[in-house]
Each structure stands twice: as structure tokens, then as C-alpha cells.
Amino acid sequence: MPKYTNAADLIDAAADYIETHGWARKRAQNAQGGVCAIGALRMAQFGDANVEKADTAYWSAEDALSLEVRNLGFDGIAQFNDFGARDKRRVVRLMRRVARNLRPAA
Numbered sequence: 784m785p786k787y788t789n790a791a792d793l794i795d796a797a798a799d800y801i802e803t804h805g806w807a808r809k810r811a812q813n814a815q816g817g818v819c820a821i822g823a824l825r826m827a828q829f830g831d832a833n834v835e836k837a838d839t840a841y842w843s844a845e846d847a848l849s850l851e852v853r854n855l856g857f858d859g860i861a862q863f864n865d866f867g868a869r870d871k872r873r874v875v876r877l878m879r880r881v882a883r884n885l886r887p888a889a
Contacts, residue, residue, distance in 0.1 A: 806871030
């Protein structure tokens with residue numbers, strides 16, 4: 784059952800997951816439990832990095848992240864994660880920025 788109803792909260796939860804469990808390249812989840820950016824969204828929302836399902840919050844989160852990485856010159860989230868990010872900090876910073884930008888100004 785999905786946990787989050789909005790993209791900003793889901794993206795923050797995915798960033799938390801990467802910070803806690805580690806980051807992976809070129810796979811949804813590695814043997815140590817680290818996940819890629821998309822795997823983190825899936826873990827946060829569905830509890831499984833390899834699940835092939837989605838809901839409105841997931842699609843909204845993926846769309847927002849895709850737009851951001853395309854603005855940085857990458858073809859998509861996977862290309863940014865696997866080839867553009869030097870380490871998990873860069874992935875987490877991008878996710879936090881996107882989540883923050885999705886929230887209305889206080």
C-alpha cells in the first residue's frame with residue numbers, strides 16, 4: 784500500500800532512504816541494500832526497489848525529478864544517477880531541492 788500522497792513528501796522520504804541505506808548505480812538495489820534514485824522512490828512508496836507499479840504520487844515525483852535532471856542536461860533520472868552523480872550526496876541534494884521546490888512558499 785502506498786505511503787505518500789504527494790510528490791514532495793515521497794521525494795524527501797526517498798532521499799532519507801538513500802541517506803540511511805546507501806546509494807547504488809546501474810541497478811535498483813545492490814547487495815548492500817543501497818538503492819538508485821528510482822529504487823529509492825519505489826522503496827519509500829511501495830517497500831520494494833524492484834516493484835513495477837506506480838500511483839499518482841510516484842508519477843508526480845518521477846516527473847519532477849525527470850524535469851530537473853533534464854534541465855541539468857541528462858536524458859533522465861537513471862542517466863543522472865548512473866553517470867552524472869559522483870556520490871550519494873549529489874543525488875540526495877538534487878532530491879531535496881526538487882522536494883523543496885514542489886512545496887508552496889510559506
